[in-house]
Amino acid sequence: xxxxxxxxxAARPATGMPAELPRKVEPFTFTGTAREYFGIWIVxxxxxxxxxxxxxxxxxVRRLRYFYGNTHLAGASFDYHAKPVRILIGRIIVLAxxxxxxxxxxxxxxxxxxxxxxxxxxxxxxxxxxLRFNARVxxxxxxxxxxxxxxxxxxxxxxxxxxxxxxxLGILAPIASRWMWHYLLSNATYGGRPVTNEATVRxxxxxxxxxxxxxxxxxxxxxxxxxxxxxxxQELYSDISASxxxxxxxxxxxxxxxxxxxxxxxLLAFAGLIYRAGTRxxxxxxxLIDGRHKxxxxxxxxxxxxxxxxxxxxTILTLGLxxxxxxxxxxxxxxxSTALEVEGSLDGYIGQIVDSGPxxxxxxxDVEGFDIGF
Amino acid sequence: xxxxxxxxxxxxxxxxxxxxxxxAVDAHGALTVTVEGEVVTSAFVEKLVVxxxxxxxxxxxxxxxxxxxxxSDNDGVDAxxxxxxxxAGIIDGLERYRPRLxxxxxxxxxxxxxxYRFAVPALVEVAVAVTPPIVPTVLSQSALASLDTTVMxxxxxxxxxxxxxxxxxxxxxxxxxxxxxxxxxNFRKGGPIGPNAFALPDGNLVLTDELVELAANDExxxxxxxxxxxxxxxxxxxxxxxxxxxxxxxxMMIGGDIGAAAEDILVQGSALMALSFSRKxxxxxDRRGVELMLAAGRDPTAIVGFFExxxxxxxxxxxxxxxxxxxxTQGRMDAVKAYAAELKARDGQxx
Numbered sequence: 001x002x003x004x005x006x007x008x009x010a011a012r013p014a015t016g017m018p019a020e021l022p023r024k025v026e027p028f029t030f031t032g033t034a035r036e037y038f039g040i041w042i043v044x045x046x047x048x049x050x051x052x053x054x055x056x057x058x059x060x061v062r063r064l065r066y067f068y069g070n071t072h073l074a075g076a077s078f079d080y081h082a083k084p085v086r087i088l089i090g091r092i093i094v095l096a097x098x099x100x101x102x103x104x105x106x107x108x109x110x111x112x113x114x115x116x117x118x119x120x121x122x123x124x125x126x127x128x129x130x131l132r133f134n135a136r137v138x139x140x141x142x143x144x145x146x147x148x149x150x151x152x153x154x155x156x157x158x159x160x161x162x163x164x165x166x167x168x169l170g171i172l173a174p175i176a177s178r179w180m181w182h183y184l185l186s187n188a189t190y191g192g193r194p195v196t197n198e199a200t201v202r203x204x205x206x207x208x209x210x211x212x213x214x215x216x217x218x219x220x221x222x223x224x225x226x227x228x229x230x231x232x233x234q235e236l237y238s239d240i241s242a243s244x245x246x247x248x249x250x251x252x253x254x255x256x257x258x259x260x261x262x263x264x265x266x267l268l269a270f271a272g273l274i275y276r277a278g279t280r281x282x283x284x285x286x287x288l289i290d291g292r293h294k295x296x297x298x299x300x301x302x303x304x305x306x307x308x309x310x311x312x313x314x315t316i317l318t319l320g321l322x323x324x325x326x327x328x329x330x331x332x333x334x335x336x337s338t339a340l341e342v343e344g345s346l347d348g349y350i351g352q353i354v355d356s357g358p359x360x361x362x363x364x365x366d367v368e369g370f371d372i373g374f
Numbered sequence: 375x376x377x378x379x380x381x382x383x384x385x386x387x388x389x390x391x392x393x394x395x396x397x398a399v400d401a402h403g404a405l406t407v408t409v410e411g412e413v414v415t416s417a418f419v420e421k422l423v424v425x426x427x428x429x430x431x432x433x434x435x436x437x438x439x440x441x442x443x444x445x446s447d448n449d450g451v452d453a454x455x456x457x458x459x460x461x462a463g464i465i466d467g468l469e470r471y472r473p474r475l476x477x478x479x480x481x482x483x484x485x486x487x488x489x490y491r492f493a494v495p496a497l498v499e500v501a502v503a504v505t506p507p508i509v510p511t512v513l514s515q516s517a518l519a520s521l522d523t524t525v526m527x528x529x530x531x532x533x534x535x536x537x538x539x540x541x542x543x544x545x546x547x548x549x550x551x552x553x554x555x556x557x558x559x560n561f562r563k564g565g566p567i568g569p570n571a572f573a574l575p576d577g578n579l580v581l582t583d584e585l586v587e588l589a590a591n592d593e594x595x596x597x598x599x600x601x602x603x604x605x606x607x608x609x610x611x612x613x614x615x616x617x618x619x620x621x622x623x624x625x626m627m628i629g630g631d632i633g634a635a636a637e638d639i640l641v642q643g644s645a646l647m648a649l650s651f652s653r654k655x656x657x658x659x660d661r662r663g664v665e666l667m668l669a670a671g672r673d674p675t676a677i678v679g680f681f682e683x684x685x686x687x688x689x690x691x692x693x694x695x696x697x698x699x700x701x702x703t704q705g706r707m708d709a710v711k712a713y714a715a716e717l718k719a720r721d722g723q724x725x
Contacts (some may be wrong), residue, residue: 024636032429036429036471037429038471038475039429039469039470039471040429040469040474041480041631042475042478042479043465043468043469044631045479045482045628045631046478046482046485046632047465048627048628049482049485049486049489049628050485053623053627054627056627056630058465059630059631060630062426062428062465063630063700065425065426065428065431066428066429066431067709068431069428069429069431069432070429071582072430076383076444077431077432079425079431079432095623099619102619106513106615107512107516108512108516109511109516109517109520110516110520140390141385141390141392142385142388142389142390142392142442142444143388143389143390157386157611159465177437185391219549293508307407308635311631311633312635312636312639313700315633315635315636316636316639317634319483320632320636322634323481323632323636326633327633346390347390347391347392348389348390348391349389349390350388350389350390351388351390352388353388366629
C-alpha cells in the first residue's frame with residue numbers, strides 16, 4: 001500500500017492568505033434524461049408494489065442517487081450514500097408511530113387533544129434530525145456535508161414561522177422565510193467549514209410584494225364576480241336553509257366551498273410558487289460557503305411557476321406516466337438556475353465521515369410529505 | 375478502454391483534492407490507481423467497496439485506505455468487479471430503456487387497479503375479522519361521550535313513547551343475527567344535528583327527538599332504525615376506517631416517486647372515493663332494512679315515509695350525488711319500493 005501522507009497534507013489555504021485568488025462562476029448542470037429516469041422510476045414502482053412496500057427504501061436510494069449523481073458542479077457530481085436497510089427501518093418505525101397515533105386518536109378522541117401538541121413539539125426535532133441525516137449522506141468531491149442546526153432553530157423556523165404566517169394572513173411570511181432559509185443554510189457545513197447566510201427580512205419582503213399583489217388582485221376580481229351572482233346564491237340559500245336535513249345542507253355547503261375555493265386555492269398556489277422561487281434567489285445570493293465561495297440562484301419566477309404547474313397537469317393527465325419527464329425537467333430548471341462563484345479552488349477540504357444516525361426523522365419528513373424547502 | 379484501464383478522478387482519504395487518475399488491474403489481480411504515472415493506492419478487487427450502478431452516474435470505488443476513485447466508465451467497472459448477476463446488476467438491467475418498460479408501465483397500472491379493487495377490500499375483511507370486540511366498544515363509547523358533551527342533550531320524549539318505540543325496535547332487532555340484546559337504543563335531543571339517527575359500531579343506536587317528531591308516525595321511525603341496524607350488522611364504520619387507512623398507506627408508499635403535489639391530489643381523490651364507498655353502504659343498509667322490516671311483519675317501505683318528510687322539508691334543491699355521503703333521496707325511495715315489491719313477489723311465489 002502506498003504512503004498517502006503526501007496527498008493528505010495537500011495545502012489548505014491558511015486564513016491569512018491574500019484575497020486576490022481568482023474567482024470563477026461554476027454553473028450547476030443536470031445531465032439526467034427523462035428516458036433514462038423512466039426506467040428507474042417504473043421499476044421502482046413495480047417492485048414497490050410487488051414487495052408490498054419493502055422495496056420503497058431501495059427505490060428511494062436509487063432515485064436520489066440518480067438525481068444527485070447527474071447534478072454536476074465544476075466537473076464533479078454529487079452522491080447520495082444512505083443505506084436502504086436503514087431507510088427501511090426508519091420507514092417501519094414511522095409507520096408504526098403514525099398507526100399508533102391513529103389508533104389512539106380513533107379510540108380515545110380526547111387523547112388526540114394531548115397528542116397534537118406533542119407532535120407539534122416533536123416536529124422541530126424531526127426536522128433537525130432529518131436535515132442532519134440528509135446532509136450526512138450527501139457528498140461532493142469525496143466530502144460529506146453536515147448539518148449542525150439545533151432544536152430551537154427548527155422550532156422558530158417551522159413551528160413559530162407557520163404560526164405567525166397564518167395568524168398574519170401571510171403578511172409576516174417574509175420573516176418566517178428568513179428564519180427558515182437562515183436555519184437551512186447557515187447550519188450546513190462542508191468539510192467542517194461553515195456556511196453563512198446574511199439574507200435580510202427586507203430583501204425577503206422585496207420578493208413578497210409581487211405575489212401579494214397578484215393574490216390580492218385575484219381576490220378582488222373574484223369577490224366582484226361573486227357579488228355579481230349573489231342573488232342566485234341567496235335564492236339557493238333560502239331554498240336549502242328551510243331544510244333540516246343535515247346531510248343535504250352539508251352537501252350543498254361542500255359543493256359551494258369547492259366551486260368557490262378552487263380558484264382561490266389555485267391563485268394562492270400560483271402566488272406561493274412565485275414567492276418561493278423569489279425567496280430562494282434571495283437566500284442563496286446572500287450565502288457564502290467557507291467565507292469565500294458565493295452561492296448564486298437566479299430562477300425566473302414565472303418560469304418556475306409555469307414548470308411546476310404544467311408538470312403537475314401533465315402528470316395527472318397521463319395517470320402519472322409523465323412524472324419522470326416532469327421530475328427531470330424540474331431538476332434541469334433548478335440546476336441551470338444555480339451556480340457557485342468559486343474563489344481559488346475547491347481543493348483542500350478535509351472531511352470525516354460521521355455516522356448519519358438512524359433514518360427515522362428523515363423518513364418521517366418523507367412519508368408525511370413535509371417540504372424542506374430547497 | 376475498459377480492458378486496459380479506467381480513467382477518472384482519485385481523491386485522497388477524506389479530502390476534496392482531486393487528481394486525474396487511471397485505474398487498472400495489475401498482474402497480481404489488484405486494482406491499482408496511478409496519478410501521473412505514480413501509484414497512489416492499490417487493493418485486491420474483493421477488498422473494494424464499489425457503488426451500485428444507477429443508469430450512467432459516476433461510480434465510486436472506495437479503497438481500504440479510505441481513498442476514492444471515481445469514474446464514469448460504468449462498463450469498465452462492471453468488467454473488473456463482475457457486477458453482473460448481483461441483485462443491483464439485475465435491477466440495473468431491468469431499468470434499461472427497452473420496449474419491456476412499457477409492459478412494466480401497463481403492469482403497474484393493472485396492479486394498482488387490482489390492489490384497489492381486490493387487495494384493499496380483502497385486507498379490510500381480514501382486519502375486521504381480527505379486530506377484538508373491545509375496539510368497537512371503546513370506539514362507540516368515546517364517540518357517544520364526546521357527542522353528549524358537545525351537541526346532544528337528554529331526550530325530552532315522553533317515557534311511554536320511548537317505551538313503545540323500544541318494544542317495536544326489539545321485535546325488529548330480534549331478526550338480526552346479533553339478536554335483540556345486541557342493540558341498545560338511545561334517545562337524545564339532537565340540537566345542531568337535527569332529525570338524525572345513527573349507529574355506533576358496538577350496537578348502540580342513537581335516535582334524536584327531532585327525527586321522531588319529523589317522522590310523525592312510529593312506523594317510519596322503525597324503518598329508519600331497521601336501516602341503522604343494518605349498518606351495525608355490516609360493521610360499516612370499521613370498514614370505512616380500515617379502508618381509509620389502507621388506501622392512505624398505499625399512496626404514502628409510492629409518494630416519493632410520484633411527487634408531493636400528485637400525492638396530495640391522490641389523497642384528496644381517495645377522500646372523494648370514500649364518499650362513494652359510503653353511499654354504497656347506505657344503499658346496502660336500505661335493502662337490509664327492508665328485509666328486517668318484512669321479517670318482523672312490518673311495512674318494509676316505512677322508511678319511504680320518512681324520506682318524503684325529508685323531501686318536503688328540503689324543497690327541490692338536490693345536491694349532485696357525487697358530493698354526498700348519501701345517495702339522492704328520490705333514488706333511494708324508488709329503490710326501497712322496488713326491492714320491497716321484489717321481496718314480496720318472491721315471498722308470494724314461495725308459498
